[in-house]
Amino acid sequence: MKVRVKLFAMLRERAGTADARHEVPDGATVKELWDKLRREYTGLAGVQLKLLYAVNSEYVTLDHELADGDEVAFIPPVSGG
Amino acid sequence: MYRLTDKPIDVNELLVFVGDPGAGAVTTFIGTTRDNNEGRSIRSLDYEAYPGMAEQEMARLGDEAAGKWEITRMAIVHRVGNVPIGEASVVIAASAPHRDDAFKACRYAIDELKKRVPIWKKEIYEGGEIWIGSQTGERFAEAPAAKS
Numbered sequence: 090m091k092v093r094v095k096l097f098a099m100l101r102e103r104a105g106t107a108d109a110r111h112e113v114p115d116g117a118t119v120k121e122l123w124d125k126l127r128r129e130y131t132g133l134a135g136v137q138l139k140l141l142y143a144v145n146s147e148y149v150t151l152d153h154e155l156a157d158g159d160e161v162a163f164i165p166p167v168s169g170g
Numbered sequence: 171m172y173r174l175t176d177k178p179i180d181v182n183e184l185l186v187f188v189g190d191p192g193a194g195a196v197t198t199f200i201g202t203t204r205d206n207n208e209g210r211s212i213r214s215l216d217y218e219a220y221p222g223m224a225e226q227e228m229a230r231l232g233d234e235a236a237g238k239w240e241i242t243r244m245a246i247v248h249r250v251g252n253v254p255i256g257e258a259s260v261v262i263a264a265s266a267p268h269r270d271d272a273f274k275a276c277r278y279a280i281d282e283l284k285k286r287v288p289i290w291k292k293e294i295y296e297g298g299e300i301w302i303g304s305q306t307g308e309r310f311a312e313a314p315a316a317k318s
Contacts, residue, residue: 095220165304167289169219
């Protein structure tokens with residue numbers, strides 16, 4: 090299945106992309122997708138930040154199971170205001 | 171009114187929006203861009219947001235505030251893109267029948283916005299730039315030592 094990946098701020102800069110489509114196995118979790126991204130984008134491999142994760146604009150945990158067509162956002166520590 | 175904008179924020183527009191004959195108080199919080207942080211002299215700030223989710227989370231803060239206090243209306247507008255020093259990066263307005271609720275709702279909204287609305291701030295200063303909240307690894311090492 091295919092999911093859409095959104096990266097922001099320092100993650101976007103390190104990966105060199107803001108928005109990409111990725112193929113993942115059926116039933117893959119957010120964690121499995123994140124591990125795949127860290128393998129594919131070397132700039133993400135060293136990221137030690139505590140991230141938040143959102144699927145279709147709702148915060149989820151790393152063990153959340155993805156569905157085909159999901160939009161998955163990797164959210165570094167926020168600093169609005 | 172929960173909105174992102176790449177233009178200067180019109181505070182009056184928020185005041186008009188929250189205005190109501192039943193309100194006895196309107197409070198505002200205006201966050202402005204400061205020219206220094208932890209010893210760094212800052213030229214400007216760049217804000218990035220997750221459009222769609224950011225507005226949705228701001229609206230959620232308004233709903234939560236309305237559940238905790240008696241407020242009439244709330245508005246939150248956050249700027250994105252480059253924001254020159256001294257301009258408003260975020261404006262929050264809350265109206266309520268009584269001032270205590272309006273003050274508390276406004277305070278709650280800015281405190282929670284800073285914790286969980288997907289918006290990021292990058293400081294651009296002499297000799298580098300830093301994503302605030304992500305100051306680790308080599309990116310942090312690019313920063314000059316903070317003055318004590």
